[in-house]
Amino acid sequence: MKPAQVFCLSGLLIFPAPLRQCGQTHEGCRLIELLIPSEDYPGTTMNKIIFLLLALFLSACEDTATSNSSPKTVPTRSASATAQNVPSPSATTSEQSLAAVSDSGVVPTFKYEVVATYPHARDAFTQGLIFQDGQLWESTGQYGESSLRKVDLKTGKVLRKVDVPDEFFAEGMTALNGKVYQLTWQERKGFIYDADSFKQLGEFAYQGQGWGLTHDGQMLIMSDGTNQLRFLDPNTLQVTRTIAIMDNGEPLSQLNELEYVKGEIYANIWQTDKIVKFSPQTGKVLGWIDLTGLLPTRDYTPETDVLNGIAYDANTDRLFVTGKLWPRLFEIRLVKK
Numbered sequence: 001m002k003p004a005q006v007f008c009l010s011g012l013l014i015f016p017a018p019l020r021q022c023g024q025t026h027e028g029c030r031l032i033e034l035l036i037p038s039e040d041y042p043g044t045t046m047n048k049i050i051f052l053l054l055a056l057f058l059s060a061c062e063d064t065a066t067s068n069s070s071p072k073t074v075p076t077r078s079a080s081a082t083a084q085n086v087p088s089p090s091a092t093t094s095e096q097s098l099a100a101v102s103d104s105g106v107v108p109t110f111k112y113e114v115v116a117t118y119p120h121a122r123d124a125f126t127q128g129l130i131f132q133d134g135q136l137w138e139s140t141g142q143y144g145e146s147s148l149r150k151v152d153l154k155t156g157k158v159l160r161k162v163d164v165p166d167e168f169f170a171e172g173m174t175a176l177n178g179k180v181y182q183l184t185w186q187e188r189k190g191f192i193y194d195a196d197s198f199k200q201l202g203e204f205a206y207q208g209q210g211w212g213l214t215h216d217g218q219m220l221i222m223s224d225g226t227n228q229l230r231f232l233d234p235n236t237l238q239v240t241r242t243i244a245i246m247d248n249g250e251p252l253s254q255l256n257e258l259e260y261v262k263g264e265i266y267a268n269i270w271q272t273d274k275i276v277k278f279s280p281q282t283g284k285v286l287g288w289i290d291l292t293g294l295l296p297t298r299d300y301t302p303e304t305d306v307l308n309g310i311a312y313d314a315n316t317d318r319l320f321v322t323g324k325l326w327p328r329l330f331e332i333r334l335v336k337k
């Protein structure tokens with residue numbers, strides 16, 4: 001306890017009524033004002049001593065109150081999950097966010113180098129992307145247009161495609177142990193397919209919205225638009241644990257497409273050109289990837305939507321990214337800023 005606080009408490013014990021109430025009801029202030037010496041009423045010596053003590057106690061209490069009321073509240077980002085199917089051409093990168101500071105210091109930021117460019121279907125509203133068995137696998141969204149696809153990387157040719165019923169808006173997708181898992185946005189239903197034939201094997205239910213999906217080799221990992229990630233048992237589809245993603249003490253929401261890369265989870269931040277890297281164990285932010293300018297301006301059309309879609313080829317250590325309705329898909333290499 002600081003000396004000012006001790007002094008303030010002492011004053012409260014001696015003059016409880018005036019000190020507690022002054023500044024609240026002003027009753028205490030009036031009591032103090034009665035003791036203030038004036039020309040009309042100079043006051044006795046005892047009166048002056050009591051006034052002086054009260055003034056000192058008040059000053060100490062005000063100092064204590066001021067130090068205790070220093071700003072603690074910080075604005076938090078909206079965790080609301082608004083309509084994902086609304087195109088947003090105004091994707092921007094916040095330099096302030098890129099300079100985020102973690103509890104242990106400055107979080108590293110990365111820029112990119114394009115290693116290779118591949119064609120990407122202009123009708124693919126990318127919501128899920130993985131690289132498996134030498135091919136890209138993609139989940140596309142929009143009501144009436146959602147699908148699950150296998151795509152040839154080099155040509156962009158669709159090798160296999162299953163349409164999702166019109167009433168579902170497909171979202172994140174991943175493959176584990178011979179099965180493909182695909183989320184839907186607001187329908188609270190996921191689909192399970194055979195990884196080879198894409199024949200539907202079953203469905204599963206979950207609470208809230210479905211955004212991104214990946215796995216760590218054992219558990220499915222799901223985002224829902226908030227800063228919470230769920231780990232699901234791939235056999236029971238039950239939640240086994242959750243983690244909260246925090247950035248510089250604030251909840252980091254809008255985590256969209258996901259990819260598990262070398263012990264870290266990468267996530268697109270919806271409506272930005274940023275990918276965040278964080279720990280699957282703690283949710284702690286480990287880095288930011290700035291993909292500003294990845295799609296050349298000449299490739300933009302009125303329909304071009306936001307960056308979304310991360311796929312990792314563990315066999316060759318290649319990282320692929322694209323966007324919703326983007327005409328191109330990129331293999332990139334990260335370069336520390």
Ligand SMILES: [Ca+2]
Nearest residue numbers: 129258259310
């Ligand atoms: Ca992915």
